[in-house]
Amino acid sequence: xxxxxxxxxxxxxxxxxxxxxxxxxxxxxxxxxxxxxxxxxxxxxxxxxxxxxxxxxxxxxxxxxxxxxxxxxxxxxxxxxxxxxxxxxxxxxxxxxxxxxxxxxxxxxxxxxxxxxxxxxxxxxxxxxxxxxxxxxxxxxxxxxxxxxxxxxxxxxxxxxxxxxxxxxxxxxxxxxxxxxxxxxxxxxxxxxxxxxxxxxx
Amino acid sequence: xxxxxxxxxxxxxxxxxxxxxxxxxxxxxxxxxxxxxxxxxxxxxxxxxxxxxxxxxxxxxxxxxxxxxxxxxxxxxxxxxxxxxxxxxxxxxxxxxxxxxxxxxxxxxxxxxxxxxxxxxxxxxxxxxxxxxxxxxxxxxxxxxxxxxxxxxxxxxxxxxxxxxxxxxxxxxxxxxxxxxxxxxxxxxxxxxxxxxxxxxxxxxxxxxx
Numbered sequence: 001x002x003x004x005x006x007x008x009x010x011x012x013x014x015x016x017x018x019x020x021x022x023x024x025x026x027x028x029x030x031x032x033x034x035x036x037x038x039x040x041x042x043x044x045x046x047x048x049x050x051x052x053x054x055x056x057x058x059x060x061x062x063x064x065x066x067x068x069x070x071x072x073x074x075x076x077x078x079x080x081x082x083x084x085x086x087x088x089x090x091x092x093x094x095x096x097x098x099x100x101x102x103x104x105x106x107x108x109x110x111x112x113x114x115x116x117x118x119x120x121x122x123x124x125x126x127x128x129x130x131x132x133x134x135x136x137x138x139x140x141x142x143x144x145x146x147x148x149x150x151x152x153x154x155x156x157x158x159x160x161x162x163x164x165x166x167x168x169x170x171x172x173x174x175x176x177x178x179x180x181x182x183x184x185x186x187x188x189x190x191x192x193x194x195x196x197x198x199x200x201x202x
Numbered sequence: 203x204x205x206x207x208x209x210x211x212x213x214x215x216x217x218x219x220x221x222x223x224x225x226x227x228x229x230x231x232x233x234x235x236x237x238x239x240x241x242x243x244x245x246x247x248x249x250x251x252x253x254x255x256x257x258x259x260x261x262x263x264x265x266x267x268x269x270x271x272x273x274x275x276x277x278x279x280x281x282x283x284x285x286x287x288x289x290x291x292x293x294x295x296x297x298x299x300x301x302x303x304x305x306x307x308x309x310x311x312x313x314x315x316x317x318x319x320x321x322x323x324x325x326x327x328x329x330x331x332x333x334x335x336x337x338x339x340x341x342x343x344x345x346x347x348x349x350x351x352x353x354x355x356x357x358x359x360x361x362x363x364x365x366x367x368x369x370x371x372x373x374x375x376x377x378x379x380x381x382x383x384x385x386x387x388x389x390x391x392x393x394x395x396x397x398x399x400x401x402x403x404x405x406x407x408x409x410x411x412x
Contacts, residue, residue: 003389009265016387016388017387018236018387019231019235019236019387019390019391020236021309022231022235023228023230023231023315026228026231027228066292081287082282082293083286083287083290083309083312084280084283084284084287087279087280087283087312087313088276088279088280091275091279092274095313122313123310123313123314124314126309126310126312126313127306127310130306130309130310134306154324174399175402176398176399176400176401176402176403177395177398177399177402180228180398181395181398181399181402182395183395184391184392184394184395184398185391185392185395185396187388187391188388188389188390188392188395189388189392191386191387191388191391192386192388195386195388
């Protein structure tokens with residue numbers, strides 16, 4: 001489990017290895033403060049939706065998964081529905097999480113509030129579930145570790161990019177490259193740095 | 203209404219340059235970068251996105267007066283997810299090897315911001331036919347960037363275009379080596395950065411102000 005956790009933060013980093021969650025990564029990384037907020041929100045939603053989707057996959061959608069309803073359901077295969085079920089879970093969960101936080105912790109809601117609806121369409125969350133299906137993790141513990149690790153890796157990436165961008169404001173960049181152009185190149189260079197983790201075998 | 207009035211024509215051509223979804227609106231980056239190692243994958247991915255954007259734009263535009271605004275995101279996601287499931291099944295049936303290489307990125311078309319962005323910004327407020335054209339235009343703008351990046355990466359990274367060797371054997375004998383950097387995912391980011399640079403130095407109005 002620890003292997004999966006470390007691996008999903010550094011080696012299989014969502015941003016640098018798979019370019020997932022790029023849109024909000026580029027859009028929200030202007031200051032460190034907001035990027036921490038979004039990062040925490042992503043981790044939060046990730047550790048809820050990935051295990052829930054895993055349970056749905058295991059007990060509802062896999063070929064023969066419905067056999068607990070009786071032997072006549074043995075042949076049912078609903079796996080073609082997985083995209084739709086995942087995205088519905090994610091949309092419902094973000095809504096639910098938003099309501100729960102609003103009710104119990106207004107201060108946390110105020111700091112995360114605007115980011116939660118954005119997360120429903122963040123590819124990192126959906127990709128968490130899709131990779132979970134593709135890699136065939138064995139039990140819920142491993143799935144939880146993957147969800148936590150991938151969220152943490154994403155947060156690490158966005159916070160470090162935001163820190164670099166805050167410093168970049170003071171540097172002299174050719175005018176056409178200013179703003180988004182240089183951000184792309186910086187991300188590319190950060191990705192190169194992260195590739196040095198590739199040699200680690202766990 | 204004529205099929206291609208000048209306004210509709212503009213909807214089709216603007217996303218190719220001045221309103222390009224990838225380099226100007228910065229939408230749909232995730233998949234744009236990950237599938238560009240081989241030109242063939244990029245073409246398939248570009249076409250899939252084009253089809254999904256165009257048709258879901260059309261469908262949402264037909265439904266736009268019946269969708270309660272509070273649940274519109276879920277309705278949009280369901281329409282898009284249906285289209286993506288169709289595309290995914292078609293890819294699996296006809297180009298299985300490409301579909302295997304695209305792996306999760308086909309599923310990620312659902313959350314591709316280009317699609318959601320166009321649905322929100324255009325299809326919810328316009329008639330079906332212009333929405334369809336807008337979808338085609340944005341899909342094409344996306345596909346164009348994908349194809350340019352994939353062409354450069356495949357040519358320099360593996361010396362091939364669409365799997366056919368382009369760089370002649372004599373070059374390798376003279377000491378030419380394929381650039382392994384190009385195959386790595388990070389080079390895609392740097393290439394897109396350079397495309398943005400070139401595009402903005404031709405279109406000065408796109409330059410960001412501090």
